Amino acid sequence: MRPRCLLAGLGVLLALTGCGVRPTGPVGAGDIPRPTAQPNPVAVYLVRGDRLARVSRPGLLNQPYLGLQQLTVAPTDAERQLGYRTLLPGGVTLMAYDSSGLLTVRVNRANVRWPRLLLGQVVCTANAAPGIKQVRLDYPIAVRVREKGGTGPEDSRKVDDLFKEMATRYKCDEFADLMAN
Amino acid sequence: MTRPPRSLKARIPKAGSPRRLAARAARRVVPRPVARAVRLLRGYSARYTMRLRPMGLRTRLAAAFVAVALVAALLASGISYVLVRRALLERVQDTEIIEIRQTVARYVPVTTPPGGEELVRQQLLAALYTSERRVWVMNLPAYQPAALDDRVRNAAAAGVGVPVSVMFSYRMLSETVFQRVRVRGHAYLLIGMLAAQPEQREQEGQKRPLVFVSVSLRREETELAQFTRALLIADGFAVLLALTMALAATRGVLRPVRVLGRAARALGEGDFSTRIGERGRDELTDLVRTFNRTADQLEHMVGELRAKDAASRRFVADVSHELRTPLTSMVAMAEILAEEGDDAARLVAVETRRLGALVERLIEISRFDAGAAALVLDDVVVAHAVEATLDARGWTGEVAVDGPADLIVRLDPRRLDVIVANLVGNALRHGGPPVSVAFRPEQDGVELTVTDAGPGIPEDLLPLVFNRFVKAEAARSRSEGSGLGLSIALENAGLHGGMLAVANGPDGGAVFTLWLPSADEEDEA
Structure with a gap:
């Protein structure tokens, strides 16, 4: 009688504890996390009238060049109502590569020949990132080859111009004349 | 009568006890070293069986010790297993949940820039990733569903490799939720949360990151398994220790018990001088004291009884001796009177003669009682001895004798004569003819049977037949027998170290069986 009780007790204990990690149901562990990050806002240069205008967008953690990405996003409803627009065509992406103060902006379009206003938008937005002194554009160069004969001196001059243009280093100060007020 | 013969072997004291006979037989057959080895082995086996008696004190005490130790150790x-497991799991749960919550809170901005949700999602995936986690994040549209739909749940389950229950997905919309899940024999910690500001819910078009993380608990499982193994090994050692201690403790308890048992056995075998040293102050010492007092009393009483017995026997011997001298002359005078006189005188002569015979037998018996009887050994041809006995009593014609003529046994011829005469006389007087005597060599001696064809001995009388003054026909108290013949025969057989037994034969008559061993040369001295 007594050993049977004892065995039963041990069995109950064993059943209560079990071995290894037991599964559970869903258990609450506090509220949903409240977002606390309030990184520095980034500056984005849009066009208002025929002038460059600076607007501020919320920033993200560890994303210093978020402004360039924001430039590719259409202006918000609120901004549109205030008359802001962008000259950047849809579908263009801008990637930023930093090398000690010189920011290379890679564009996914060939032979970029943008109006000065649009160039100002990109350069000023990129130059607004902390620690950036100069901005350079980088894009593929496409050359049309004539049907007959090789490349003439005209064509090579054109290519040289393109390379020269791409090597140009810009600063936002160069576009000061386009700035509003 | 078809009843099987019931035999009774009379226990013969002193030289004739069966154990001694067996020992003597063994000594003759078995060589000495072998006999010693056998004795040793028997001693070992006896000790061994005593130690491991199945329900013995030692076994029970050891079992109780071990059971207590086992229960305590297991408990x-x-x-400790439950506590350690809880601590281990709580630690990992708390660490993971706090870290994930902090990461999410750090990376999800209070206001997300337009079109920045995918960037946040990528950042969260990169920030939450470790080798033990699988992370799945989706941007939940702003409208508020009661629970995530099945497609989202299945995608999440596939993303983290752990099934996600409806309950879990429902609760994670309003709080941080975790759940331990077992998948394919391994445990995982599933954590889910939605990162959003309460006021953000109202903002139009705002998406909120929904975060699922599964953490593999394989390391914790390994740790627990190691802990379990360590616990089991420790338990094993505890039980072993308990067993050792139990054996040590029982040794202390069992030694006095063994001593007491040995002493009680000695007392039972008649050694009344047995005493045990009284040591200690426990219950067993009380028992020892009681035992010693009992032994004292027994020794005292038995001594008294023996003294009285000896005195009464001496009295009988003295009386017999005193009676013999006047009786001798009375017998002689009665014979003379009977030759001349009438029936009355003859009757007196016959009774006087019987009285004389009785006194002779009493004297003989008292010699045995006094231990004064001695053997006078000789090489005896049994056939001749039996023939001479029958001849001297004039029974030659009435008794059939059967046995080898050349059987020679070394014994006391006078005592053999007394035994045979008593047995045959008894058969002739109380049994019925024909009476037969048969003898043959048996176990280094002679076995002699005396058989009659009478009615046999009543069952209730069989155990008493060798007692003094016992007669088969109690009514005929004045029969010729003295009632001492069989006693004397038994004493004589015992003096030889032999045995005398009685049984009723299958045909109804009494069968007396005598076995006398041939004496050793050394016994002659």
């Missing part, structure tokens, strides 16, 4: 192990 302690179980409790």
Whole structure:
């Protein structure tokens, strides 16, 4: 009688504890996390009238060049109502590569020949990132080859111009004349 | 009568006890070293069986010790296992949940820039990733569903490799939720949360990151398994220790018990001088004291009884001796009177003669009682001895004798004559003719049977037949027998170290069986 009780007790204990990690149901562990990050806002240069205008967008953690990405996003409803627009065509992406103060902006379009206003938008937005002194554009160069004969001196001059243009280093100060007020 | 013969072997004291006979037989047959080895082995086996008696004190005490140790060890192990497991799991749960919550809170901005949700999602995936986690994040549209739909749940389950229940997905919309899940024999910690500001819910078009993380608990499982193994090994050692201690403790308890048992056995075998040293102050010492007092009393009483017995026997011997001298002359005078006189005188002569015979037998018996009887050994041809006995009593014609003529046994011829005469005389007087005597060599001696064809001995009288003054026909108290013949025969057989037994034969008559061993040369001295 007594050993049977004892065995039963041990069995109950064993059943209560079990071995290894037991599964559970869903258990609450506090509220949903409240977002606390309030990184520095980034500056984005849009066009208002025929002038460059600076607007501020919320920033993200560890994303210093978020402004360039924001430039590719259409202006918000609120901004549109205030008359802001962008000259950047849809579908263009801008990637930023930093090398000690010189920011290379890679564009996914060939032979970029943008109006000065649009160039100002990109350069000023990129130059607004902390620690950036100069901005350079980088894009593929496409050359049309004539049907007959090789490349003439005209064509090579054109290519040289393109390379020269791409090597140009810009600063936002160069576009000061386009700035509003 | 078809009843099987019931035999009774009379226990013969002193030289004739069966154990001694067996020992003597063994000594003759078995060589000495072998006999010693056998004795040793028997001693070992006796000790061994005593140590491991199945329900003996030692076994029971050891079992109780071990059971207590086992229960205590298992209980302690179980409790510590539960506590350690809870601590281990709570630690990992708390660490993971706090870290994930902090990461999410750090990376999800209070206001997300337009079109920045995918960037946040990528950042969260990169920030939450470790080798033990699988992370799945989706941007939940702003409208508020009661629970995530099945497609989202299945995608999440596939993303983290752990099934996600409806309950879990429902609760994670309003709080941080975790759940331990077992998948394919391994445990995982599933954590889910939605990162959003309460006021953000109202903002139009705002998406909120929904975060699922599964953490593999394989390391914790390994740790627990190691802990379990360590606990079991410790339990094993505890039980072993308990067993050792139990054996040590029982040794202390069992030694006095063994001593007491040995002493009680000695007392039972008649050694009334047995005493045990009284040591200690426990219950067993009380028992020892009681035993010693009992032994004292027994020794005292038995001594008294023996003294009285000896005195009464001496009295009988003295009386017999005193009676013999006047009786001798009375017998002679009665014979003379009977030759001349009438029936009355003849009757007196016959009774006087019987009285004389009785006194002779009493004297003989008292010699045995006094231990004064001695053997006078000789090489005896049994056939001749039996023939001479029958001849001297004039029974030659009435008794059939059967046996080898050349059987020679070394014994006391006078005592053999007394035994045979008593047995045959008894058969002739109380049994019925024909009476037969048969003898043959048996176990280094002679076995002699005396058989009659009478009615046999009543069952209730069989055990008493060798007692003094016992007669088969109690009514005929004045029969010729003295009632001492069989006693004397038994004493004589015992003096030889032999045995005398009685049984009723299958045909109804009494069968007396005598076995006398041939004496050793050394016994002659």
